Every structure is written in C-alpha cells, then in structure tokens.
Amino acid sequence: MNSPVKIWRNQKHIAHMLGREGTIVSWTIIRLPPSGFSNLAPYPVVIVDLSDSRITAQLVDWSEEDLTEGRRVKIVVRRISEPTTEGIIPYGIKVKPI
Amino acid sequence: MHIYISGAATTKFGELWGVSPRQLAGEAVSKALKNAGTDSRRIEALFVGNMLSGILGGQEHLGAFFAEELGIRAPACKIEGACASGGLALHNAVNSVLSGQYNTVVVLGVEKMTDHKPEDVATALMGAGSEEERAAGATFPGLYAILACAHMKAYGTTREELAAVAVKNHYHASLNPNAQFHTRLTIDQVMKSSRIADPLRLLDCSPISDGASAIVVTSKKSTRGIIVAASCVATDSLGLARRKSLTELAATKEAGKKAYAIAGVAPRDIDAAEVHDCFTIAEILAMEDLGFFPKGKAAGAIAAGETSLGTSGRLIVNPSGGLKGCGHPVGATGVKQVVEIVEQLRGRAGARQADHAKVGLAHNVGGSGATAVVHILKK
Numbered sequence: 001m002n003s004p005v006k007i008w009r010n011q012k013h014i015a016h017m018l019g020r021e022g023t024i025v026s027w028t029i030i031r032l033p034p035s036g037f038s039n040l041a042p043y044p045v046v047i048v049d050l051s052d053s054r055i056t057a058q059l060v061d062w063s064e065e066d067l068t069e070g071r072r073v074k075i076v077v078r079r080i081s082e083p084t085t086e087g088i089i090p091y092g093i094k095v096k097p098i
Numbered sequence: 099m100h101i102y103i104s105g106a107a108t109t110k111f112g113e114l115w116g117v118s119p120r121q122l123a124g125e126a127v128s129k130a131l132k133n134a135g136t137d138s139r140r141i142e143a144l145f146v147g148n149m150l151s152g153i154l155g156g157q158e159h160l161g162a163f164f165a166e167e168l169g170i171r172a173p174a175c176k177i178e179g180a181c182a183s184g185g186l187a188l189h190n191a192v193n194s195v196l197s198g199q200y201n202t203v204v205v206l207g208v209e210k211m212t213d214h215k216p217e218d219v220a221t222a223l224m225g226a227g228s229e230e231e232r233a234a235g236a237t238f239p240g241l242y243a244i245l246a247c248a249h250m251k252a253y254g255t256t257r258e259e260l261a262a263v264a265v266k267n268h269y270h271a272s273l274n275p276n277a278q279f280h281t282r283l284t285i286d287q288v289m290k291s292s293r294i295a296d297p298l299r300l301l302d303c304s305p306i307s308d309g310a311s312a313i314v315v316t317s318k319k320s321t322r323g324i325i326v327a328a329s330c331v332a333t334d335s336l337g338l339a340r341r342k343s344l345t346e347l348a349a350t351k352e353a354g355k356k357a358y359a360i361a362g363v364a365p366r367d368i369d370a371a372e373v374h375d376c377f378t379i380a381e382i383l384a385m386e387d388l389g390f391f392p393k394g395k396a397a398g399a400i401a402a403g404e405t406s407l408g409t410s411g412r413l414i415v416n417p418s419g420g421l422k423g424c425g426h427p428v429g430a431t432g433v434k435q436v437v438e439i440v441e442q443l444r445g446r447a448g449a450r451q452a453d454h455a456k457v458g459l460a461h462n463v464g465g466s467g468a469t470a471v472v473h474i475l476k477k
Binding site: 025026027028029030031032033034035036037038040041043045046047053054055056057058069080081090092093094 | 217218220221224228230231232233234235236237239240241243244245247248251292293294295296297298337338339340344
C-alpha cells in the first residue's frame with residue numbers, strides 16, 4: 001500500500017540509486033501483470049548486478065534482443081504503476097538499456 | 099522422545115464456491131480427530147496455518163476464529179510464512195509437544211482464494227515478496243520464471259522438461275479423489291498453453307484453490323501413529339536479488355540437510371515425497387536441492403519417469419498431484435503434503451499408493467524460497 005509518508009521516506013534511496021549502471025543476470029517477461037500494472041504489460045522484470053549488490057527492477061525502453069546475460073543497463077526514475085485510489089502517483093526506480 | 103501424527107485428513111481442494119472457510123476447517127478437523135480416535139475436548143492447543151485471510155477476507159485473529167468454530171477451548175494462534183504457513187504451523191505444533199507443554203495438539207491449514215478476483219489474489223500473494231519486487235511489477239510466476247531462465251541457461255534444462263513435471267503431477271492428481279484437477283495433460287498442451295511469465299506458461303503454474311487440511315500431533319504412542327522423525331525450517335533473503343545463486347533454493351538445501359541428519363536417513367531412503375511444485379521449475383529445483391539428483395540432472399530424470407507412479411523403481415514424487423495437480427490453497431498446502439505422506443506410510447493411498455512406503459518427506463516453500471520447511475516421517 002502506498003502512502004505519501006512512505007513515498008517521502010523512500011526519496012533518499014531513489015536519489016542514491018539514480019544513474020547507477022549494471023548488467024542483466026536473469027529475466028522474465030510478465031504477460032499477466034498484478035493490479036496497477038495492466039497498462040504496462042508485457043514488460044520484462046530483470047535481476048541487475050550492480051557489482052556491489054543486485055536489484056530486481058522493471059526494464060523500460062526495451063526490445064527482445066536486450067534480454068541477454070551481461071546487457072548493460074542504467075537506473076532511471078519512472079512512474080511505477082497506475083495512480084492509486086488516494087490519487088498518489090507512485091514514482092520509483094526502473095532500468096533501461098544503455 | 100518421539101512425536102507422532104495420530105490423525106490426518108484433508109478436504110477436497112478446488113474452486114469451492116459453496117463452502118466457507120469455517121466449513122472447510124470444520125470438515126478437515128473433525129475428520130482428523132475421528133481418524134486419531136479423539137475429540138476436540140482433548141485438544142490442548144490449535145495452530146492455524148494461513149496466509150491471505152487478513153488481506154483478502156478482512157478476517158484476522160484466526161486462532162480464536164477457528165477455535166470458536168471447532169469447539170476447541172484451548173490456546174490458539176495463526177502461524178504465517180506465505181505458502182509455507184502450513185509447514186511452519188506443523189513445525190511449531192511439533193515443538194510445542196516436544197517442549198512438554200502440551201500432549202496433543204491440532205494443526206489446521208486453511209485458505210479460501212477463489213472468492214476473489216485473480217489479479218487481487220496475485221497482488222495479495224506478492225505480499226510474500228520484497229517491496230523492490232512489487233515495485234518492479236513482478237508476480238510469483240515471474241519470480242520463478244527468473245529462476246527457470248537462470249536454470250535453463252546454466253544446465254540446459256528444456257521447455258519440454260518443465261512441461262513433463264506438470265504432466266506427471268496431473269497424472270498423479272487424476273488418481274486422487276481430493277485433487278482439484280482430474281484431467282491428464284500432454285507435453286504439447288502444456289507447451290501451447292498461454293504465456294504467463296516467460297518461459298512459464300499457464301499449465302506450468304499451480305492453480306488458485308480453496309481447501310483445508312488438519313493433523314493431530316501427540317506424544318502418545320499408538321498403533322496407527324506415524325513418527326515425525328524430523329521437522330526443520332531454514333530462512334533465506336526475502337527477495338531474489340540478495341540470493342547468492344539463482345539456480346538453487348539455499349533454504350531448501352539447509353532445511354533438508356538438517357532434517358536428514360536428525361532423522362538419520364539419506365535421500366536414497368525416501369520412498370514417497372511431497373515437494374513444493376508451485377511452478378514446474380520449483381519441483382526441479384526441489385529434487386536437486388533435497389539431494390535426490392545432482393544439480394542439473396533432475397529435469398531429465400523426472401521427464402524419464404523416474405519419480406512417477408508406475409514407472410519409478412522406488413521414489414514417488416508428489417503422489418497427491420502436488421500443488422500443480424491437487425491444488426494450492428496456500429495455507430493448507432504444507433499440511434496437506436504431510437497428510438498425503440501419512441496416508442502413503444499407512445498404505446491407505448489407494449490408486450496412488452507408493453510400494454512398500456516406510457519413509458516419507460514433505461517439503462514446503464514460502465515465497466520464492468525465503469522460507470523452507472522439511473518434515474521427514476517414518477512408519
């Protein structure tokens with residue numbers, strides 16, 4: 001569940017992650033999305049190796065050939081899902097090929 | 099000191115729109131008590147395994163809720179560990195009897211999922227994942243698809259081998275009157291079913307189900323009692339990103355290793371196993387991580403019929419039909435797996451009976467492998 005205070009608390013984490021680069025380790029393409037993500041599907045979810053840690057993130061601006069081991073990606077800020085019933089537009093981290 | 103299972107029972111699993119959670123629990127527990135030759139007045143504690151009642155049904159406080167329904171006037175609580183809730187509830191029940199505080203307790207695993215929209219259920223199930231995974235728009239099929247992708251790359255596991263797991267488990271389910279599905283599948287049907295999260299397709303996935311299972315755990319020896327030889331739990335990181343490897347579930351390996359040591363048995367001693375096949379890839383991972391096959395060798399062995407009724411030399415895996423064929427009411431699953439092993443060891447499994455079953459194993463996983471529970475039972 002999203003709340004304004006939770007999003008506010010998460011800002012520092014987002015700022016810290018933005019612009020970092022890494023490589024794709026494994027992936028899937030989500031065809032049947034959860035609530036709030038239906039207008040984005042199909043979309044890849046990838047595990048990215050950032051050298052000191054790994055993250056799970058959605059891949060944007062993608063094509064099929066980007067889905068290979070070792071593909072370099074960069075962390076960007078994007079709208080995460082459809083606005084909630086409270087009217088909050090949730091922003092967060094996704095990755096895009098570079 | 100030995101801990102025994104004196105009674106075990108399950109309801110039918112499936113889309114049970116005409117039945118409430120109270121009725122499911124009532125049926126499972128009354129059958130288990132009858133099976134144990136005891137009654138609710140002799141029960142000293144109730145452990146309920148459930149995951150989604152709060153988020154989907156708005157009902158929490160399930161210890162008191164079901165104690166009232168079942169007429170059990172005793173300490174009662176809910177144990178939650180995502181899809182491992184049932185196995186964890188049994189683990190806590192076993193420990194409570196081992197501690198000497200209680201002599202006879204009941205474990206109830208129960209879940210009502212089909213009252214709700216599939217996308218709401220999928221979102222609720224993602225409560226078992228990490229916040230980062232939810233923000234990525236991942237689903238549980240998606241997380242296991244990432245593991246499947248890694249396993250296929252590392253070991254050359256094929257799409258056909260994944261499909262063979264579903265074909266085997268639907269065949270076993272067709273022999274189980276309590277299973278959700280009685281339809282047998284072909285490799286081709288699985289391979290042509292709709293895509294859910296690449297490389298997984300619809301028929302690689304366990305269904306959304308309703309159902310309840312119950313077990314009576316006691317310190318009292320009886321002729322019908324099945325010995326709980328080991329009850330072990332292990333915990334890993336909540337999300338996939340913090341795992342060392344994407345081609346194994348480390349929690350399964352650790353819980354299995356501990357359980358084999360405590361029970362004094364090896365994988366080759368197991369006659370019947372119920373393993374957590376929430377997706378076809380999950381059974382392949384489980385067979386390797388529990389030590390039944392070397393890494394990378396399970397998929398071919400399953401496809402060759404080495405764990406199927408009728409073609410296996412010894413070990414039968416998921417005789418109930420597993421989560422894939424029997425159904426997966428998440429909180430009930432871990433309890434149902436043990437009910438199936440009890441029936442196998444008692445020689446009461448009917449058409450799906452494993453020959454001369456003396457030692458059995460049940461393996462229950464929460465989330466994408468953050469929790470693993472392994473029980474080993476002996477005759």
